[in-house]
Amino acid sequence: MRHLISPLDFTTEEIDHILDLAADIERRPERYAHRCDGKVLATLFYEPSTRTRLSFESAMLHLGGQVLGFASADSSSAAKGESVSDTIRMISCYADIAAMRHPKEGAAMVASLHASIPVINGGDGGHQHPTQTLTDLHTIRSIKGHFSGLTVGFCGDLKFGRTVHSLINALSRYPDMKFILISPKELRIPDYLRENVLEKKGIPYEEVTSLDNALPKLDILYMTRVQKERFFSEDEYLRLRDLYILTREKMSLAGPDCIVMHPLPRVNEISVEVDDDPRAVYFRQVNYGKFARMALILFLLGLEEPGDLPESL
Amino acid sequence: MLYITGLKEGIVLDHIKAGMAMKIYRYMNLDKLDTEVAIIKNVRSSKMGRKDIIKIEGGLDRIDLDVLGYLDHAITVNIIRDDKIVEKRSLKLPRKITNVIHCKNPRCITSIEQELPHVFVLSDEEHEIYRCAYCEETYGTKVK
Numbered sequence: 001m002r003h004l005i006s007p008l009d010f011t012t013e014e015i016d017h018i019l020d021l022a023a024d025i026e027r028r029p030e031r032y033a034h035r036c037d038g039k040v041l042a043t044l045f046y047e048p049s050t051r052t053r054l055s056f057e058s059a060m061l062h063l064g065g066q067v068l069g070f071a072s073a074d075s076s077s078a079a080k081g082e083s084v085s086d087t088i089r090m091i092s093c094y095a096d097i098a099a100m101r102h103p104k105e106g107a108a109m110v111a112s113l114h115a116s117i118p119v120i121n122g123g124d125g126g127h128q129h130p131t132q133t134l135t136d137l138h139t140i141r142s143i144k145g146h147f148s149g150l151t152v153g154f155c156g157d158l159k160f161g162r163t164v165h166s167l168i169n170a171l172s173r174y175p176d177m178k179f180i181l182i183s184p185k186e187l188r189i190p191d192y193l194r195e196n197v198l199e200k201k202g203i204p205y206e207e208v209t210s211l212d213n214a215l216p217k218l219d220i221l222y223m224t225r226v227q228k229e230r231f232f233s234e235d236e237y238l239r240l241r242d243l244y245i246l247t248r249e250k251m252s253l254a255g256p257d258c259i260v261m262h263p264l265p266r267v268n269e270i271s272v273e274v275d276d277d278p279r280a281v282y283f284r285q286v287n288y289g290k291f292a293r294m295a296l297i298l299f300l301l302g303l304e305e306p307g308d309l310p311e312s313l
Numbered sequence: 314m315l316y317i318t319g320l321k322e323g324i325v326l327d328h329i330k331a332g333m334a335m336k337i338y339r340y341m342n343l344d345k346l347d348t349e350v351a352i353i354k355n356v357r358s359s360k361m362g363r364k365d366i367i368k369i370e371g372g373l374d375r376i377d378l379d380v381l382g383y384l385d386h387a388i389t390v391n392i393i394r395d396d397k398i399v400e401k402r403s404l405k406l407p408r409k410i411t412n413v414i415h416c417k418n419p420r421c422i423t424s425i426e427q428e429l430p431h432v433f434v435l436s437d438e439e440h441e442i443y444r445c446a447y448c449e450e451t452y453g454t455k456v457k
Contacts, residue, residue, distance in 0.1 A: 110422055110426070125420045
């Protein structure tokens with residue numbers, strides 16, 4: 001049985017296959033509308049989330065399946081002190097597949113060790129968020145057509161931003177990538193990512209503080225929110241949250257094909273006036289995310305059928 | 314000169330860095346053994362200048378070589394039978410250690426679920442870096 005806990009759990013071939021499937025679902029949704037009839041997805045969300053939970057639920061419903069679960073730790077047995085491993089053993093009796101978000105790092109991995117159904121990590125603290133990575137990869141491939149030879153700028157909270165860590169890990173497996181990491185000194189990427197991924201693989205990267213200087217060089221700008229819930233100190237959060245705000249004026253520094261992505265929710269790091277810019281793709285990303293999760297559910301449940309991926313793809 | 318009685322059957326942990334024997338003793342839980350254990354500190358050594366030695370009465374099943382390898386893989390394990398060294402074992406860093414060190418990351422799942430084993434996996438042999446199997450927090454080897 002397969003799980004998706006870290007973006008590197010799948011080979012690049014498997015990722016490409018899931019993205020092909022996502023593209024086919026987007027093109028021919030009727031073909032997949034009843035593929036999960038009789039199947040149940042459990043959404044175990046110990047931490048508030050609108051987007052990811054609804055994306056999973058929408059994905060399952062669009063495949064004909066059903067969903068059950070909880071949307072906060074308060075409304076689950078975790079409030080009574082039940083462990084993740086006990087909860088997933090119980091859920092394994094009710095559902096065919098589970099998507100889980102938890103504030104503690106490694107929680108989804110613990111669940112996968114005790115589950116008898118596939119477990120999808122929907123975010124474990126500041127650690128990994130592999131389905132956002134699938135979403136991001138599907139967005140990039142759908143718009144740019146490929147992954148190689150791209151210069152990707154990550155801006156904002158690169159220390160606690162799990163979507164950033166996961167995407168850097170995933171993109172590092174494709175050739176000729178270059179990263180520009182734009183953040184204050186306090187929110188730079190963790191050492192392990194710098195040493196074990198970027199330096200070990202010899203991937204060119206720059207760590208800079210100026211968004212303005214980086215913008216003209218980018219094929220993709222990946223903006224992130226400084227996440228209040230990752231800080232133990234309110235003062236430090238307030239000091240760092242307004243450092244990078246993307247405005248229409250700043251967008252004039254970016255090239256005509258530079259796309260702006262954001263895992264959402266946004267607070268104030270992208271001004272609403274940028275939303276109308278055709279290069280701003282963060283709302284389209286949400287749609288790509290639904291198709292990526294639909295493909296992932298089919299892949300993990302083994303519900304693909306011959307003819308799902310026509311030769312033309 | 315200080316004389317320690319010889320071992321008829323047992324293990325001698327040799328080439329322990331001077332001053333580290335007590336840490337090894339604690340991490341290896343040698344206080345739990347009901348056999349003789351001798352700690353010899355600051356022994357003159359031609360290779361190391363000074364070194365510590367631990368002598369343990371009994372078979373090799375009394376110590377966990379993986380834990381010892383994590384603590385200091387430069388230690389030599391001499392196996393004694395009938396007052397003679399019958400085997401010298403060198404140690405290496407273990408691929409995985411369980412419940413030897415504990416993850417200190419307050420965001421790790423192990424911080425709230427007490428029953429979980431604390432598992433660390435060797436991620437960088439050259440720099441002797443281990444990572445928590447759950448949250449990937451890094452830890453170096455402890456007693457160097």
